[in-house]
Amino acid sequence: MRADRLVLGAFVALLLLVPAILSPYYVTLLNYIGLYAMVALGLVLLTGVGGLTSFGQAAFVGLGAYTTAALTTATDLPGWLAWAGASPWLTLLVGLLLTAAVAVLIGSLTLKLSGHFLPLGTIAWGISLYFLFGTMESLGGHTGISGIPAIALFGWTLDEGGEIYYLIWAFLLVAMLTTHNLLDSREGRAIRALKGGRVMAEAMGVDTSRSRMVIFVIAALLACASGWLYAHMQRFVNPTPFGVHIGIEYLFMAVVGGAGYVWGAIVGAGVITVLKQWLQNWLPSLLGATGNFETIVFGLLMVLVLHRAREGLWPILRKLVPVRTVRRTLDADAEPLPRRTLPKAGELILEAKEVTRRFGGLVANNNMSLEVRAGEILALIGPNGAGKSTMFNQISGVDTPTSGEVLFLGKPVAGHDSREIARMGMSRTFQHVKLLPTMSVLENVAIGAHLRSNKGVLSSAWRLDRAEEARILKEAARQIERVGLAEHMYEEAGSLALGQQRILEIARALCADPCLLLLDEPAAGLRFKEKEALGELLKKLRAEGMATLIVEHDMDFVMSLVDRVVVMEFGQKIAEGLPDEIQQNPAVLEAYLGGVE
Amino acid sequence: MDMAIALILSQDGITNGAIYALLALALVLVFAVTRVIFIQQGEFVAYGALTLAMMQSGVLPATVWLLVAMGALVTVLDGGLALKAGQGRRAAGVAGWNLGYPLALAAVVGGLAVDALPLALQVLLTLAIVVPMGPMMYRLMYQPIASAPVLVLLIVSVALHIAMVGLGLLFFGAEGQRTPAFSEFSLELGPLMVSAQTLWVVAVSVLLIVALYQFFGRTLYGKALRATAINRVGAQLMGISPTLAGKLTFFLAAFIGALSGVLIAPITTIYYDTGFLIGLKGFVAAIIGGLASYPLAAAGALAVGLLEAFASFWASAYKEVIVFTLIIPVLLWRSLTSHHVEEEE
Known part of the structure; x- marks a missing residue:
């Protein structure tokens, strides 16, 4: 048994036991952490990995929550939409579709521009949607919508905190697994190249605007699913949890936890949620006034994290988990990638x-x-x-x-x-070396084979790409051996000497055939x-x-x-x-x- | 809608537009020189307005203590460095400006009966309290990570915005404030009554824009900032300190923010968190200028102000939605005309 699977198994077993051991208060707290971690996970992908960010994630959460709230409580749905009110599972589908459409619209407006237009665009979108929730009569205005039904699963109604707990954490674990899979694939390498390697990735045939869109939509969908769960957990929605300031809090969770790491999402959501609870009890009595003073601490904490530990808490915590990173195995029997006729x-x-x-x-x-x-x-x-x-x-x-x-x-x-x-x-190298310093030599070279393969995001997320992935890695390894870098195959590309980095670029160019x-x-x-x-x-x-x-x-x-x-x-x-x-x-x-x- | 209403709405729009224009100019300036997206610009507006309001109600503005605290931190950091390097005089200078000045200011404001002072002096004291926070903020929060990617600087800005809103609530309370108008007179132009405050706002905005234009065109420091905005490394090689450029920019931005706050406090009720929305409208204007063009940003600001005024007449509930949706066509146009893949800094 591999150590990493053992640790993961222990973690899941612990999660399963929680409702039986802990009091409802802690179960509720864990429910919130799970919901927030799902949104933060989207930001890990978007911010930590892709080098973009969004302050409008709370608005996507709101979109998911309000879609299901409006559809499952409405009594007079128009005929063409009547089917959707029948079950929360259908409204989840509607919410996801709606969110994807909105995300594609916002993305197509901002993603071709410099990276800072997306966050500015999402602030504006977050504010607009928040005011829209608050003013539309049909959505209950500032009082919101109540009487949302509980989710039923195979006849089991999840109407208690300890029950929906399992659904929330199942959603989160599945989301983490698929994100992890996605990042370790052909599309994942393209996504990881977005931060600091766009020009290189484009030269290797990656459509970086499309990759940006992909992660933005995934992040929005995760937020939407979190909103759907939230609405059916609370059985009530109003605009407050979907404002821009909550959107900023989600970003804090990702950054504090470790924006570059899938597990950083849980760590960040946990730390911020617990800290917020604690500060909200403690600060007002200390300061002798009522209000959300925890924002002062959060803001300064955030600056401190960015000054002192820009990678967040997870890299520090990871050292405590007894798991080593597993080295990729190469499949010598994988079929070679198709070649062009020279x-x-x-x-x-x-x-x-x-x-x-x-x-x-x-x-x-x-x-x-x-x-x-x-x-x-x-x-x-x-x-x-x-x-x-x-x-x-x-x-x-x-x-x-x-x-x-x-x-x-x-x-x-x-x-x-x-x-x-x-x-x-035509394949090229650069006068000023352009590679992804924290990725291994093998993965850097594998980017060269981007156009010789075609498995997309969904197959990557569900591991249907393994046969092709083995072929890509075998080809990359072949080119690395060919240029004489075989002994450095698993090292970080940034650790190579400059001359070797130039050779790596040649291997990458050759990988494109x-x-x-x-x-x-x-x-x-x-x-x-x-x-x-x-x-x-x-x-x-x-x-x-x-x-x-x-x-x-x-x-x-x-x-x-x-x-x-x-x-x-x-x-x-x-x-x-x-x-x-x-x-x-x-x-x-x-x-x-x-x-x- | 008849002509009279249209004129009143236009007057509102132009007044607000003038403020948004000032804020947009500051945002473009800060971004060009330091790559910082200055989200907390709006908080300087609120701090300016509410500090003045506190003075007028005869209370010692709590912002003074924030200034003292920030100054003390700067003194510890910079004074410590200077002492380590054996530069005693420099350390004394650092302490004088960053600790001596705020404490002296606190003594003056605390000692005088500030509510009895003439308005001009109150405004001056307000600026004296709020504006130095700009360069201090740059020193404490941005200077250590000045070369970080835009994204990291942006997240720092957002974090500071959040912290400043929280502090604002602590300092000023949840109550909104409105200060008395600068002067009571008003001008009758046909069917339109132009209030003095409108004239003040527009006149000061125009004056400030002209002054900034002169500053950037004629003075050495202004040219140094422009050089930094065009080419950061090149300017540094020519002996322009990026730290100085950063502090100077933040000084100007804080000045513009606080002054805008003082100017609109008699027109709008300002709450501790009002600044965010005001600042964001400046942003919409700055985005219209692509975060790069000053004239386009100013024109955008007027458009935002007018749109807001007319939207509040026709669909007041959706006013904010309409204003923030304005950036969609702007972004669309920018997106369609951009074909270039560039590396993010």
């Missing part, structure tokens, strides 16, 4: 035709033409400021030429975003032996028919490796030819050495 050697892969790029009066690239064929390595060299990086951007589709065009496999690159270009078979590899200064920061190994790898790839374009400063490395060289200076091509010719070329010598007298 073009035949000598076939034209990339063609830049008279590319000119102006920035105002500055001509960064002037009439640049070059071509790369399958099975060859072309080097683009030139002194600093020659316009190599600009040219690289034109080729990789990051930037669009002022005139001229870049054709990849005969199709123009301009007008396509990074994802489409990745799909066409490209037919054209764009390498931006791959040898920078490598030791001699590592350079040799990299050279060998690139030669092997060339023999397999890969086309490679490399921008590089290291002349020894370039001259011993590549087939042809293009030299740039002041945005123009000054020479093109075989390495030996280039080394003798007077124009090149002048550019590099300042002229031969």
Whole structure:
């Protein structure tokens, strides 16, 4: 038995026993903790993992609660909606659908913009909905709706705290399990790349706007389910628990507990709920006035947590739980991922035709033409400021030429975003290394295979993706071994030396199974032996028919490796030819050495 | 609705719009220079208004003690650092400004019969109490994590907002306050009676905007702030201290907030938690300007003010809903015109 399963089993057993041992007061407290933890779990996904946040989660809770309250208590539902009032389980469905629709609407308005527009948008949405609940006569105004029926499950009516307790915690545990599964999958890697790795993820074919939407909708649905449970536990709703300030409290729970961790949600919900109870009893008598003074403590506590322990409490508590992280096992028997058919050697892969790029009066690239064929390595060299990086951007589709065009496999690159270009078979590394430092080398490389696989969010959440996941990881491991990083496979990518991180980027690019590899200064920061190994790898790839374009400063490395060289200076091509010719070329010598007298 | 009502509503709208414009300018400024989304701007409005109200009722404003407490903390932190570095004079300076000044202020406000003072002096004392909290807040809460991601800074702002609302309740109580108008006279323009307070609000707003414009265009500190807003690292390399820029920005934001509070206190009843909604309307305006453009934010503020005034006439119950829904078309337009994937800071 694995230690982690043992601990989890003990935790669940303890949960099952609680109503039998503890007094109703503590059961009620645990009910609230469970409800809050569910909302906080959504924020873990959104804030801690995805780097976004929402202050409007309480409004989603309200949406779930009010939907079921209005539908199950109404006596005169219109005909087309009459079916929904029959059972709380149907109203849960309606609530979830409604919430998803609202979340998609808010998300599509804000998620394409910078990350801080979502929280601002959700504040506005939270306030609007709160006032709407309070003013709409049909929702009972500020007095709210009472007489909500209890939930029945297989004929068992959950009308007591100790009964609905089981339903709440079952919901929460299922939500935690699915979230945990989701994060450990193809979609999960894309989600984890949102914080600090969007440009890289896009270049590997991840639709990061879609991933943002996915986590926002999941967070909203978790909040909605919590609201549904809340309404049937209290049997009464009014607008108070759904205001923006409660939305902020949910965020506190996630951050205090540990916004990057699934278990942080329970810890945070527990700490804040208990602390709130305690402070509400204690502070007013201390201060000699009535009011919600716990907000003062919460606010300052929050600032303290963000100053001193930004990861929250869970990483500290985790050390007390006797569980080690389980290392991923690789399935050697997994079928290899499908490969694209590489073009035949000598076939034209990339063609830049008279590319000119102006920035105002500055001509960064002037009439640049070059071509790369399958099975060859072309080097683009030139002194600093020659316009190599600009040219690289034109080729990789990051930037669009002022005139001229870049054709990849005969199709123009301009007008396509990074994802489409990745799909066409171009894969790249970055001059300034872009990887996810806290993820393992294996997982970083696996992101490269994003477009070679297709299992989505639902299959990931319910572990229907394991066969494909094994294939992805096997492929990632194969590429890691190929570039010589096998011994570092399970280490955090951020712990590697810079040179090794560059190699990791090559493995990631290879994992995408490209037919054209764009390498931006791959040898920078490598030791001699590592350079040799990299050279060998690139030669092997060339023999397999890969086309490679490399921008590089290291002349020894370039001259011993590549087939042809293009030299740039002041945005123009000054020479093109075989390495030996280039080394003798007077124009090149002048550019590099300042002229031969 | 006839012409007279429309004019009255417009007057209301413009008055509120002028305040929202000031707040929006401060929000854009703070975000541009420090990347902090200044959620607690509204609390400075409430603190300004209610501190003045407390003075006028002859009570020592409790905000003084908050200032003393914050100053003491800054003294401990910065004075301690200075002493460790053996800079005795600097430590004395830190203590003088951060501890001496608040205590002296407390003595003055406590010693004088503040309710008998002329209004202008009361306003001045209010500003003297509330405004220094801005730079102190920057020092205590933001400076240690100045390079954190926008998201973390935002959460800190929200946390401070919550704490300030709680403190506001403790200081001022749950009762709302309204201060007497600055002057009683009013102007008759055809069918419209323009109250003096409206003129005050609009005049001060316009003056302040012009002054800020001059400050950013003509003075060294103003240019330093603009440079920081455009390129933080570049400005730092040119010798502009990000700490100084942060404190100066928070000083300006706190000044604008507290002054706005003083200006609207005679028009609207201010409760300890009113500031949040006022500040958020400034936000709606700032978002209209994309958190970047000052003129667009100011125009947005007027639009928010007018929309609010007319909405309160036609559908008063849904006033807030309508105002906050205004940002949807704005966000839609921004979202449709943005195609760029960028890395979050």
